[in-house]
Amino acid sequence: MKGAGMNVVPVVVVGAGPVGLAAAAELVERGLEPLVLERDERAGAAVAQWHHVRLFSRWSELVAPAARRLLEAAGWEQPRADAYPTGAEWVESYLAPLARVLGDRIRFGAEVVGLARRGRDRVVDAGRESEPLTVHVRTGDGRQERITARGVIDASGTWTSPNPLGGEGLPAIGEAEAADRIAYRVPDLTDPATAVRYAGRHVVVAGSGHSALTALVAFAGLAERDPSTRITWLLRRGVVGAVFGGGEADQLPARGALGLRAKAAVEAGHIHVVTGFRTESVTRDENDLLVLLSSEGRQVEAVDEVVVLAGFRPDLSWLSEVRLALDATLQAPVGLAPLIDPNVHSCGTVYPHGVKELAHPEPNVFLAGMKSYGRAPTFLALTGYEQVRSIAAALAGDRESAERVELVLPETGVCGGSGVFDEPAANRNSGCCGTPAGVQDLTLSVQGQRS
Template sequence: MTVSEKDEAPVVVVGAGPIGLAAAAELLHRGAEPLVLERGRQAGAAVAEWGHVRLFSRWAEVVAPSARRLLEARGWRGPDDDAYPTGAQWAADYLRPLAAALGGRVRFGAEVTGVARRGRDRVVDAGRDTEPLTVHVRTSGGEERITARALIDASGTWHTPNPLGGDGLPAAGERDAADRITHQLPDLSDLQLRQRYAGRHVVVAGSGHSALTALIVFDELAAERPDTRITWLLRRGRFGDTFGGGAADQLPARGALGNRARAAVEAGRIAVETGFRTDVVERDGHGRLRLATVDGRRVSDVDEVVVCTGFRPDLSWLSEVRLDLDTTLQAPVRLAPLIDPNVHSCGTVYPHGAAELGHPEPGVYLAGMKSYGRAPTFLAMTGYEQVRSIAAELAGDPESARRVELTLPDTGVCGGSGLFDQQADGHVGEQPDEGTGGCCGAPAETAASAPATR
């Protein structure tokens, strides 16, 4: 790669979600040319899929500093910093204007299908530090190849949810029962969806904030329709810290979520099955579902299942670049000890950047929800700091790349998204994983991490 070729090639950013667009703004601020590739038709396409959910975090915490600078220079007036946006508001009032400000540097309908070192598969050593990256893209017009000086993968995890099956793979019969199983919180303001769940036996599987949100939403439905039954499946053998930090949580909305879920359980309105790892899903003679564990425990007469068991990264299109991933979390190996959910909550994750997110493949970074692999504790603020550091590194400013410019809210156990406050109009506010859904993308990016899309 010649010097001029290197200077002219863009930094390709995969995903026009919160972190991908923040990365582009940071690169532009540093004088680098970004090219954002988004397979959806608009910015924040994944966020829009959970648009009815309210974030844990205030507007002040989900607008990236670099993006704010770019937008305000173009006359943008942001929403009230102390208000809590829904996913739909986050996309409409921030992400889409940000994409518009970036202009032709954001391409929609462009799905990244692979990335490789030009002319070399992953086995070849020679030229890996001199040849550019080649990004393979599928569009409505056919296949394209884009030369890149570096790649930031902020594609998120929203489209790769974990299955109901307790061993990480779909339970026997799970795929055949897909018409009764969903992996996202239904929008019960939709009358048709509300009728689908009202008066039914609804099972919620999962222990994170997404699961707590679902429990509260269905508990409210049951208050209107007392014939609605709710069963909560927990893989863990006891509640432990499932309900989070409560009043001690520095994200008050997140703490309130746990308190409300605890109250519903303690009041006996939600049946709880602990230590339940689903092995089999089968239909009974009436078309309803039975869920069973390896040891023969069963939950029967199930009408609908809402699976809130987290997300995982899609690494398939990165198969020809050399990644150094933790064998457990599938996160960058230097990052994994900092985000291990057995040790850390959102507020105890050490701020990190390019040094922890790089790989043996020069110029390749995973950022945002995807960088966390299977860990559930991602916050939008964390992602914004990640891409600030990466942009500094790519701009040749290692001192800035190493500098920590982030203070996270402390306490609370993160594991998904959640519902947290009662709005003035009587609707409950929530928030799903990145996406950004997220912490707790994917997923506020800060909470949550709204999962970015690729």
């Protein structure tokens, strides 16, 4: 890596996923030296774990502008812009080539376990702003080291921290003991060994987001092939409401089509829907089948397998010694939270945001990508790419560019806060698609995505 070899203090990027690699490309283009730390042994390791899932974004929406320029300079050709790749294709045709171009600016097998100011813990004010950041790393062989950084972009995502089945945000009683029957990822039912696990069984799918819809469509196909397969869909919300999305009104056609396919599977009788079910405990019956008990005393019985797709949450444990300003509800940056709060805003019309909304009291420390959303859902790659463009501009001292937002996101065609979807329609905030409170004064120049 050029930076390490020439004693240049790098900007450390945590995670070699889509947003982390985009951040590195932006930094290179700005003349800053990135050092990407990835605990796995390959780029896009999390994406590779859902290799079988087809994205609802096109290739044109999945390649970061700076990354494209870097790749094209090396002779890369983008796949057909209007095609929809699988996770595996995203890795093989984009993330892996980008990692090769970035070369030894990426260190694999390097897990970040802590972040601090040099010689200062979280409490100390004196001399804090004059000291660099220190990134504490554990390598694959168990050694620990400390890397000095001029800035840190945490793009480590949330993949390793799925939300539990329990309806209180904590694992249900007995959930850990039933771990052999519970999965927290979309199963690959095209894999014969995986399909055998679920075929002819009573499968419960818990969740209401796009991952849950993807799983339901796949399980409906399995039920068509093997009619003895039973699918129960657990929803915490009291009504199905707009969970299927905007359909033909969605500006991402594949996302709208996914909801329509899931709705058709329910209407065809392949999926039994249970609403208003917040799981409190998991037990086993005399036949070693699972019994799910809700907080209201309702039961779902004789369950063979459970697939929990209830979203993810950020791992903030290694950030305990830096000063973050996080929203009390979402665990997202306080400037971003009003724009993405699913309790009041789920239109898909996420307002453009960048370094201003992502800043923390700790200078030059940023959460980007999925992790910046905390517990909020519906993150798009386009959002992360614009975040890191803005952050890189700020770190390079180009404040004008950093504060000029250059992104228009596709709308879902849905309006309504998910946090009140189980209330009567008359009680809902019908104005959620207006500008959220507190952001009316944002001065933003929406110019469209850079090419």
